[in-house]
Amino acid sequence: MAELDLIRELNIYSSEEDDLRNNVLALESYRVVGDESLRPSLAEQRKVGFFRLDRPTQTEVTEIVDLQEMTEVLQTLLQDVNILKREIHTARGLMLADFESKLQKKALELYCRINSRVDELEKMHADRVGVIRRAFRQQLSDALSNVASIFDKNYQNKMNSDQKKKNAKADKLEAKIRELQGVIQRNDMVIEMLKTQLAQYSKQAAEEEEESRPPTKSPSINPELDDLRENVFNLENKVSELEKALDTKTDLAANLSDEVDGITKKLEQEKRVTRQLQEELENLRENSEQEMAEARRMIEQQRIEMEQEMNEKTKQARDEVLSMARSEAAAMADSEGKKVMKLMEEKKKLEEQLAKERALVAELSKKKAEPVVEKKEEKVITDVDKIILSEQKWRVMVAKMKKELEKTHKMWEKKFAILQHSLHALKDESFLRQTLQKQAATLHHAAVSYATDTPLAILPTRPPNSPTKKPLPEIPSRAKSPANGLIDDENQVMSDDDQGLPPGVVPLPTPPARNLTDCADDSRPSTRTHVVMIPSVEAQ
Known part of the structure; x- marks a missing residue:
């Protein structure tokens, strides 16, 4: 303007x-x-x-x-x-x-x-x-702890089942290996026995051939020689068959030993993999424990910093109040002391003057003969009366000042008592704030919920009679769903209860009650997100 x-x-x-x-x-x-x-x-x-x-x-x-x-x-x-x-x-x-x-x-x-x-x-x-970062850190730590607990539970069960299967397979393989080793030993024994029999047969055949060799050939000995030759031929065929069987048995034993080596290598590889998985699991556990410890340490550090800040602020306020009170009390005491000292000095002066006047009056009372002296005595008496009146006034003033001094002392005592009470109140408030700051921040998940007046499908009036169908053992039976078949918390990531949380994690507080009048616009599907105001640390 x-x-x-x-x-x-x-x-x-x-x-x-x-x-x-x-x-x-x-x-x-x-x-x-x-x-x-x-x-x-x-x-x-x-x-x-x-x-x-x-x-x-x-x-x-x-x-x-x-x-x-x-x-x-x-x-x-x-x-x-x-x-x-x-x-x-x-x-x-x-x-x-x-x-x-x-x-x-x-x-x-x-x-x-x-x-x-x-x-x-x-x-x-x-x-x-800062508030959002702290909130997401808390959510991350909660999610990590939840994932770590679920991973530990499920992975431990899986590891146990895999270990049982591997142990069963290893037992079967060991039994098979023992059986094959027994077969190999029996075959080795048979081979040794056949070798000894072959040696005996060859030795016998050589002895019989030497014995049956006549000095001269005769036609009566020829059939026996033919029989012996046939026996030798049969024995040679049998020896060749035994050698073939021995070769096949040795090949089978070599194949079995190769299979045993491969199975042992597979077992070693599986053991190595299991060891690696166990090491990874231990590393994951250590990392999760370190992260949880780091989160706890950060929360503890923040709490200690807030406590130190609150203690410093309360100490500063207390020191300022005490210094102001002491300075005011010292100033008042100095002023009152100066006033009292002035009054005492004036009183002493008046007493000295009164003593002098009394001495003059005593001297003048001795000289009654002279009329001039009598006039002076009357003047002195009047002066003495004035001095006595002034002395009485000063005494009244001194008493009044003493009363005011006592009054100021009582007032300052009351002020100090009020200051002590206020300091106690400040300490209580700081303690309450520290205890409140130890709790986790209240966080609400924004979710989009859809609701309609009519059901989305034709619903049966009575529940179906199917006694054969039972819920799974690990899935708890749910209560009846509402008419629209929707749940308000269907988009919630984590469960509402505090089950599954690891020890040492502070659970989140209960959410505040929502005002339903703000959301009751129409029965149409609502696509608006609920804006959640995250409280700041200063507001607490």
Whole structure:
């Protein structure tokens, strides 16, 4: 508004200046061409009009005085116009300078306000970011602990079942290996026995051949030789068959030994894999424990920092209050002590003066004969009475000051008692804040819920009679769902109860009650998300 007023005033002054300039030009148009000042002359030229030719006229004698007066008036008017020009110019400069200074002040004030608001917004944003970071850290630690507990449970069960299967397979393989080793040993024994029999048969055949070799050939011995030859041939065939069987048995034993080696290698690989998995599981457990310990350490560090900050603030406030109270008490005590000292000094002076006056009265009472002395004695008596009255007044004043001093002492005692009570209240409040800050921040998950008035499908009026169908043993039976078949918390990530949480994790507090009047707009599906305001630490 002030700026608009200044602009209006400047416009008014500029219009007035233009009018004055036009008037001056109109006045100067009456001057003689080539003359700088108006001088009366007989050959004065006058302007007849603006829209026709100018004609010079002869000045009459009676018009000279009027012309002189007109010239003087015009000269004074021109001087006034010049003065007004200068004043208007200076006023305009002053108004422009004032306007610029006010504009700079307003701009500086607006700049400071914008900077302060930006700083407040940055602080608010930093606080909200810190709160959200702490909230997500808490959620991450809870999720990690939950995942670690579920992983430990399920992985341990899986490891146990796999270990049982591997142990059963290993037992079967060991039994098979033992059986094959027994078969190999039996086959080795059979081979050894056949080798001994073959050696015996060959030895027998050689002995029989030497014995049956006659010195001379006779036709009666030929059939026996043929029989022996047939027996030898049969034995050789049998030996070749036994050798073939022995080769097949050795091949089978080599194949079995290869299979045993492969099975042992597989067992070693499986053992190595199980060891690696166990090491990974141990590493995961250690990492989860380290993360949980780090989260607990950070929470404890934040709690200690908040406690230290609150203790420092309470200590500062207490020290400031105590220092102020002590300084005020010392000042009051000094002033009261100075007053009492002044009163005591005045009392001593009055007592000394009273003693002197009494001594004078005693001396004057001895001299009763002289009349002049009697007059002086009367004066002294009156002075003594005045001194006694003043002494009584001073005593009353001293008593009054003592009462005021006692009153101030009592007042300061009461103030100190109030300060002690307030310090106790501050300690209680700091303790309550510390206990509240130990709890986790209340966080709400924003979810989109859809609700309709009518069911989404044709629902049976009675539950189906199927006694054969039973719920799974690990899935608990649920209660009846509402008519629309929807659940409010279907988009919830974690369970509402605190089951499955590891030891040492603080459970989240219960969420506040929601105002249902805000959400009861229509029965149509609502796609609006519920905006959850996360409380800041300062608000707590």
